[in-house]
Amino acid sequence: MKIQERMPKLVIKPDEIDGPDAFGLNLNDNTVTCLDCGSHLFYIKEDLGVVAEESDYGIWGNRPNKNNRTYRVRELGLSIFCAECGAFNEIYHSFCYDKDTIVCSWDELGGAEKVEVEYCLHQWDQKGDFTPQWKSTETNVLKEKLIEYEQKHPIKLEKKKVKKKKVKGGKK
Numbered sequence: 637m638k639i640q641e642r643m644p645k646l647v648i649k650p651d652e653i654d655g656p657d658a659f660g661l662n663l664n665d666n667t668v669t670c671l672d673c674g675s676h677l678f679y680i681k682e683d684l685g686v687v688a689e690e691s692d693y694g695i696w697g698n699r700p701n702k703n704n705r706t707y708r709v710r711e712l713g714l715s716i717f718c719a720e721c722g723a724f725n726e727i728y729h730s731f732c733y734d735k736d737t738i739v740c741s742w743d744e745l746g747g748a749e750k751v752e753v754e755y756c757l758h759q760w761d762q763k764g765d766f767t768p769q770w771k772s773t774e775t776n777v778l779k780e781k782l783i784e785y786e787q788k789h790p791i792k793l794e795k796k797k798v799k800k801k802k803v804k805g806g807k808k
Contacts, residue, residue, distance in 0.1 A: 645677070668716065668725060675720035684750070685712040685741030686757065686778065687733050688785065698761045705791055707757045707782065709750060712741055736789075740781035742774065749774050 667676050687710045695706065713731040717724055745753070752768060756775055759766035760782055768775040 670718040670721065670723055670725065672723040673718060673721045675718055677719035678716040678725065679719050681715050681717065683712045683715055683731075683741060683743075684709060684745045686710075686739040686753070686781070687712070688737050688739055688789070695761070699764055699791070706761050707739060709745075709754055709757065712738065739785045740777060745774065753778055 668678060669676055670678070686707055689706050689708055691704045691706070695704070698704075698706065710733065712733055715724065749772065752770070752772065753774055756766040756768055756778060764786075766775075766779070
C-alpha cells in the first residue's frame with residue numbers, strides 16, 4: 637500500500653472577506669486564474685539580469701566615458717507559475733526595463749553567484765575587463781554578453797582637453 641502525503645490548503649477568496657475595513661474585491665476582476673486548471677494559487681519568481689544604466693554623474697575610478705555607463709544586477713521582472721499544476725502564466729509576465737538596456741538574464745541566480753557577478757561587474761566598470769574569484773558558467777556567459785553589448789552599443793570615450801596658456805611678451 638502506497639502512502640501519499642497531503643498538504644491541506646486554506647484558501648480565502650477575495651470576495652469572501654468581510655468586516656468594517658473590507659475592500660470589496662470582486663473575484664473575477666481582481667485575481668489571476670490559471671488557464672489550465674482554474675486555480676487562484678500562484679507563486680512568484682523574480683527574473684534577475686544585468687542592465688546597462690546611464691547616469692548624469694560619473695563614478696570615481698570607473699572608465700571615463702561621456703554617457704557614464706555602469707552595469708548592475710537588477711530585477712528585470714516577475715513571472716508567476718500556478719501552484720497547483722506548475723503552468724507558466726504568460727498573461728502576467730512583466731518586464732521593468734527596455735530590451736536595449738538588458739545585457740543578459742538568468743533563470744536562477746543564487747546568493748553566491750549574484751555576489752560574484754556583482755564583483756565582476758564592478759571590475760568591468762573600472763577597466764573594461766574582469767577576473768572572477770572562481771570560474772563559473774555565470775561569469776563566462778557574463779563576459780561574452782558584455783563584449784557583445786559593448787560592440788552593439790559602443791562607449792564614447794571622453795577626451796581630456798589640455799588648455800595651453802599663452803605668454804604675452806618676454807622678459808624685460
